[in-house]
Amino acid sequence: MKIKSCLACLTLAGLAFLPIHQAESIDSTQYMLKVRAKDKFERSVVANTGASIERVGEDWVLAIANLEEKNQLEKLGWVEHSSVLTSTMDFPDQDRDFHNYTEVKAALDELVNQYPDLMRLGSIGMTHQGRDIWSLRISTNPDFSENKPAVLFLGGHHAREHLSVEVPLRFVQWLMSEYKKGNPRAVRYVETREIHLIPMVNPDGLEYDIEGGRYKTWRKNRRVNRDGTYGVDLNRNYGYQWGTGGSSNSPNSETYMGPQAFSEPETQAIKLYIETHKNISILLSFHTFSELILYPWGWSNGSISEARDKAVHEKMARKMATWNKYTPEQSSDLYIASGDLTDWAYGTQKVISFTFELDPANQWGSGGFYPGQGVIQGVVQKNIEPCMYLLEYADNPYRSLDEAAF
């Protein structure tokens, strides 16, 4: 303790004698900037500040800059987004078992390294702040999609719902470790199914939620809205019955639907992914919390009109609830909300679609969005069988029905 504070004194004393410009240059903060620059001339202006251009878009660039370079670009009025580029965005120490953005990528890389013949990792799009949205596809024939029944598991639409990232990621890790051990079911699913994982749909929001080592209860992404507020609710931005209820057109709102359907790079990426992987027959989108299994519709109190589709959602939800003990119900029984992923995926692509609201059941005493890392293992465990069940029926979800009734 004493030595540390003495060192601090010495450092401070030393700084006091540094010439001003040297003292300033000690600030090593780097910023990731999205800068408006429409052509090579404007890009050269950006480059001339000393900032490094990392990516070039149609009328913008992503650049990494120090404080001085950032100030210069801000004076020009060209900076659209700015965020501190730091590796210290991390969970508070007592929650370090949760995966931040970098750790999710490392976990996915690790899976690919372990099973290079079974996995393909790719970026399906880039967020407002320039983060890649990662997808992992597991298949014994990973270079040729569409030839096997597929299930898509997604997490992290909402920034503060950190368990929703852990469960799909750790389910896939568990499945692969069972595969390696020779568990016959795991082997069968890896060999006969395609398993798609997009564990963190909203990395900008998630990193913001944990920035500074203190949770912010952030929900949306990090779009800079027209009124200077931040964020669109990604689960209100999908383009099926968009904006018809249970969402807000006020940018400052927690459930802001966005300026138009699919205005956000994150929802566009998921849309394109599902549209281009026609073999996805079932999807499961993880959220927290309330311990529910939800299925369409969410935009309307009316139920799915196609009798077999209604029955298959109800049946599968009820069955999955026997394992995790969550409550199965139609989304709109919770509340009406339009523009969510599952309504769009079923409504336009006919994908059998579920939302899980993971643990805890309620806010009081159990931590709500922040239940602590101690619950991770148990929540993953109780959701393994529901995930396995979806893999089982991916070839033909209607197999789960007592067809005699139809």
Ligand code: 0X9
């Ligand atoms: O409101 C949501 O997007 C989900 N709940 S959360 O607490 N995780 O935000 C529920 C989505 C269910 N869909 C509808 N009710 N439409």
Ligand code: ZN
């Ligand atoms: Zn959510």
